[in-house]
Amino acid sequence: MSPIQEPFSEGGSLLHRLDPRGKVVVAALFSVLMAVATSFVTLLGGLALALIWLALGRLGLKKALGRLLLVNSFIVFLWFVLPFTYPGESLVKVGPLTASREGIAFTGLITLKSNTIIIGLMALVATAPVVTLGQAMHSLRLPDKLCHLLLFTYRYLHVFELEYQRLSQAMKIRGFQPRTNIHTYRSYAYLAAMLLVRSYDRADRVFQAMVCRGFHGVFYSLKTFSWQRRDSVFLAVSLLTLALCLYMEIEGANLL
């Protein structure tokens, strides 16, 4: 029983076979650049790059769109608010509200940014299992604490979820039905508190078990990564494209 699925992590495409270390490095640079970019040209370049990755990864279009939809359902709210509150030249009037040109441009920029980053991460990060990512981060000499945090968070999400299911089943078999009343709220509060206490206890026991097996704060990995020529090519092409994006970002004002 596995409550958390990683549907994108399995596959035999080129992107799946690339060394995760290269993917992590490119993904980090890519997201930072896209997050700070202010010009549409840069972002469109990034979007094109991300779409190429996505195609290389042969991730199901339907599943990918499903994820994007989830992200964009949050962004929709920005479209309700931002264009009408951002100061600038008025463009459209909706009843008493006025949408500014700058507001619309700004919201568009945010929308483009988020989608570009999500597509990029979907292609680069989601195509490796979380555990492999953690090990890749470790071998890139990122801080141990960060890697452990990632690995343990992932590992114990399952436990957390199972514990939650068990508790809520126990409530159900005793006839609990959520309603809008104090009894329901109180029961949910108990559930949350019990989940916290139990998870804490479990974390304690797991740590004890680890200490008994000689754990002293360092994880040794059995995984060895092998850097191949295709990884160098991927890294070089991606970095060049990103450099081009950066150039466009800096020179963007002059180009347009």
Next chain:
Amino acid sequence: MTEPLIELRDITFTYPGAARPVFQDFNFQLLPGKHLGLVGPNGSGKTTMLHLIMGLLRPQAGKVVIFGREVSKERNFVEVRRQVGLLFQNADDQLFCPTVLEDVAFGPLNQGKSPAEAVGIARMTMLQLGLEGFEDRVTYKLSGGEKKLVSLATVLAMQPKILLLDEPTTGLDDQTRRRLIRILKDLEISYLIVSHEHEFLEHTVKECCHVHSTFCETLPIPPRGVGL
């Protein structure tokens, strides 16, 4: 007289916030080559005793002596844990790596073995326990019995000199229980088993210790029906 492997001398231990101590001037010995059962009602301190030996809990008074040396500091217990293996009551607490092989290799890696050596030891231990072919299985998807055997493999992979087992048969079916009995009979090291199961103890140990708060009463055969 032979020197005991494990000795608890005049141990006093109270859980924080508890009204009465679990142990008061408690004494216990495990002699080399012994296979000992620990029995006693729930809450009599059997698990606590194992945790005191491993240094997961520290007594308020008294001495823990292991392999003839007093251990009181974390530094010393680190050394103890390399040689004494503890099988936890709940296998879910023990297994935390994604795959079985990684989990079994975790201990040897911590002992400073190279990845290749660790994998070799892990595979050998798994073979010994009849777990070949489990290498890439995902630990949280194993059945209860499989989890227990894999947990045992993770402990035995560290090649301990003493094995402590905390209610190893809880929730096991007859077949797995028999398998566990066979495995324990084949072991050449001393072990200590906490169990409430008379039959299981009959097959695995020759003596039982009835745990009281001040002493451990050794009885030659498992006392049938008494607090079991």
